[in-house]
Amino acid sequence: MAVKLIKGKKAIFFTLIAISLVAAMALLYTPNPAAEINPGRFGTEARVKSTNALVADIKETYLESALKVSSHKAMIALTEHMKSNNQFLADFQGSFSEAVMMGTIDGQPSSTMRGNTMPEWLERISNVSRGTFNVEINFTAHNVKAYHAEPWKVDVQLNVSFSASTETAVWNMTEHIAAAQISIEGLEDPYYSVNTAGLYIKKVNRTNTTSAKWDASSVQNHLKWETYVHFPDSKAPSFIMRFENRSMNSSCCGIEGLANPQKLQTRWKAMQITCFSTTHGRECAAAFTM
Amino acid sequence: MKKGYFFTLDAMISMGILVLGSMLIFSAYTRLPSQTQASELAQGTMEFLSSTKIKDLNNEYVGIGGILWNAGNITNGDNTLLQQMGQFYYEGNTGNARVFLQNVTVPLIPGQFRLEFWIDSRMVYPKEADRQHNASKNSTTILIPSKKIVYGTIGESAELFGPYEAEALVWQ
Numbered sequence: 001m002a003v004k005l006i007k008g009k010k011a012i013f014f015t016l017i018a019i020s021l022v023a024a025m026a027l028l029y030t031p032n033p034a035a036e037i038n039p040g041r042f043g044t045e046a047r048v049k050s051t052n053a054l055v056a057d058i059k060e061t062y063l064e065s066a067l068k069v070s071s072h073k074a075m076i077a078l079t080e081h082m083k084s085n086n087q088f089l090a091d092f093q094g095s096f097s098e099a100v101m102m103g104t105i106d107g108q109p110s111s112t113m114r115g116n117t118m119p120e121w122l123e124r125i126s127n128v129s130r131g132t133f134n135v136e137i138n139f140t141a142h143n144v145k146a147y148h149a150e151p152w153k154v155d156v157q158l159n160v161s162f163s164a165s166t167e168t169a170v171w172n173m174t175e176h177i178a179a180a181q182i183s184i185e186g187l188e189d190p191y192y193s194v195n196t197a198g199l200y201i202k203k204v205n206r207t208n209t210t211s212a213k214w215d216a217s218s219v220q221n222h223l224k225w226e227t228y229v230h231f232p233d234s235k236a237p238s239f240i241m242r243f244e245n246r247s248m249n250s251s252c253c254g255i256e257g258l259a260n261p262q263k264l265q266t267r268w269k270a271m272q273i274t275c276f277s278t279t280h281g282r283e284c285a286a287a288f289t290m
Numbered sequence: 291m292k293k294g295y296f297f298t299l300d301a302m303i304s305m306g307i308l309v310l311g312s313m314l315i316f317s318a319y320t321r322l323p324s325q326t327q328a329s330e331l332a333q334g335t336m337e338f339l340s341s342t343k344i345k346d347l348n349n350e351y352v353g354i355g356g357i358l359w360n361a362g363n364i365t366n367g368d369n370t371l372l373q374q375m376g377q378f379y380y381e382g383n384t385g386n387a388r389v390f391l392q393n394v395t396v397p398l399i400p401g402q403f404r405l406e407f408w409i410d411s412r413m414v415y416p417k418e419a420d421r422q423h424n425a426s427k428n429s430t431t432i433l434i435p436s437k438k439i440v441y442g443t444i445g446e447s448a449e450l451f452g453p454y455e456a457e458a459l460v461w462q
Contacts, residue, residue, distance in 0.1 A: 012300050019304045023311040054439065065443055069450040075307070123440070132437050132455040221299050 009222070017150035026146040044168050051135050055164050055171045058125060058137070063160055063178035067100075068123035070113075071146065071156040072182050074099035078243060079188045081105040083198045088190070088245035089147065095243075097144045100158075129164070137164045148238050151230040151253035152206055154182045184239045184255075189228075192259065200264055202257065204228050204239065228257040328403060329434035332460040335398055335405070336436040339372040339391075339458075347371070351393045356388065366444075371454060373442035380410045380444075380451035391415045403462050409440070410454040430461040 061106060077099050089095045099105050103113035103120075122139040129135045141161045146156050158178045164171040184204045192202040207227035209218040222229065234254030237246055315417065345367030347353045352371075358364045363386055364374060371394055378387035391407055392415065399405050404426055407415040416417030427433070436459075 012296055015300050016303060019307050023307055027314060033357055050437075062441065065441065067441065069448070072448060121450070125441075127453055128439055130454045132439055210371060270295070 012041050017141070030168055047133075047166055048169055049073050050133055051164060051166055051169065051171065054129060054133060054135060055173070058162070058164075059173060059176060062125055063176075064160070064180045066118060066125075067156055067158055067178050068180040068182060070100050070118050070121060071096075071114050071154070071180060073116040075154070075182065075184075077105060077110040079190045079193060080112060081110065082190050082243070083106070083193045086194060086197050088194055089243045092240055092243040093145065098146050101141070122160075131286065133166075135164050135166050137162055146240065148240055148250070148253040151238065151250075151255050152184055152204075154184060154240065156180045189239070189242060189257070190247065191237075194245070196264075200259065202226055202259070204255070204257075223258050223260060226257060226260050226263075228255045230255050317408040328430075328432065328460045328462055329436070331399060331403060332434065332436040332458045335395060336372075336438055336456070336458045336461065338398060339375070339394070339456075340364055340370055340438050340440075342371050343362065343367065344369050344374060347394070349393060352390050358390065369442060372438060372440050375407075375414065376409060376442060376452055376454055376456065377444060379412075379414065379454065384412075387414050388417060399460065403460050406459040408455075408457040408459075427459075427461060433459060433461050435459045 074096055078089065078092075078095055081095075095105055099110060099113055100118055103110055103117040118141055119139075122141060126139065127139045128188050129137050139160060141158055141160045143159045144156065145158075146154050149155050156179065161174045161179050162176075163173070185206055187204055189202045189204055192200050205225065205227050205230045207218075207222055207225075209222065209229070221227070230253070234256060236248040236254035236256035237248065238250035238253040239255060241248075241250055317347065319420060344352065344359075345354055349356060351357050352364065352374075353359065353369050356364075363378075363383070366374075369377065371390075375387045375390060377378065378390065387409070395405060404423065406413065406419070406423075406427070407414065419427075435457045438456045439453050440456045441450060441454070443450050
């Protein structure tokens with residue numbers, strides 16, 4: 001019965017064959033999204049992009065952060081060195097550069113600078129870049145400078161050249177000037193520390209009083225809280241000048257503060273007892289000179 | 291009369307073939323995104339962590355005024371989420387880093403995906419990889435990590451932590 005029905009009806013087979021062929025063709029030529037991506041090209045592009053972002057990040061952020069921390073530590077290390085030797089620096093720039101680049105002051109290793117010199121920070125980012133992105137970065141750094149452009153901050157500059165290389169591309173950055181600003185607030189004033197043989201420690205603490213608002217009460221507070229002030233026509237030395245015991249005025253950035261006599265007297269008495277009962281020759285001599 | 295029967299049969303068979311063919315084609319498409327989606331999720335998570343600052347996040351646990359902020363565990367709103375995790379790691383508070391990450395990634399990673407986060411070659415999230423976690427990771431066909439370098443300052447230029455390698459892995 002069925003054979004009879006099908007007999008002579010060839011169209012159905014043609015239709016079936018046609019549909020099957022179309023379906024097979026559709027399956028065969030359907031684009032496979034995964035196969036469309038060229039893994040080699042995709043990989044190279046991704047690597048170039050990630051290395052580019054890394055180089056930009058080092059240039060724009062990392063160098064500044066590292067220089068900031070290294071310089072801040074160098075300021076602390078220099079003050080510590082001056083206090084322990086009870087003498088001012090002959091050349092602030094030279095000593096500062098030595099501390100930042102080599103971790104030594106007058107050839108002596110500084111514990112504060114251990115792990116905080118610029119070459120150490122540069123080596124760290126170089127090692128992590130190699131491990132993370134397989135990027136080889138070589139740095140050369142020189143000519144570190146510290147100066148004042150404003151009274152409450154020290155500006156630091158460092159010349160850095162570096163090259164970053166992968167198997168596909170190379171980045172070169174020559175004589176890039178990395179810059180950072182350090183706030184001097186909270187740092188010890190070396191002038192007091194050295195002149196009192198470490199007996200009177202005074203940290204830079206900026207007054208809130210503006211130049212037009214000085215009165216008896218603000219002067220009292222200035223003395224009580226041992227704050228510092230900057231006057232535009234100041235005759236005082238800047239923070240950096242205090243490392244060299246230079247007492248002439250700074251053209252831009254002189255800061256001045258008063259020593260609290262009560263605090264000084266208390267320590268002075270304690271010092272006298274110490275000096276009469278024991279022998280602290282150098283410290284006592286310095287304090288008596290004050 | 292008989293012709294109509296054949297035509298109906300013909301149409302039904304062809305419809306069946308078309309449906310079957312469509313299913314085959316579309317099932318091939320639906321399988322692919324899960325592989326690319328995992329690597330995109332890892333990249334998206336890393337991008338989100340490295341570009342979003344604490345102060346810009348509205349989260350009752352990690353945002354400004356949140357639990358960690360009020361407890362004094364987070365003090366710098368300008369830190370990115372990744373920097374904050376790096377700082378937690380530097381300070382030895384990997385527990386905080388873990389809960390922090392869990393909180394900020396909940397809306398990012400759908401439930402069927404698993405996340406693993408490493409800082410400085412140490413697994414920060416999850417706390418421990420159990421057998422099920424490892425089995426799932428080993429059985430995945432594709433696992434592309436997303437990496438960043440993290441560092442940051444603590445306080446007024448006094449301390450610099452890092453640089454550490456941070457790595458996010460997402461799979462299904």
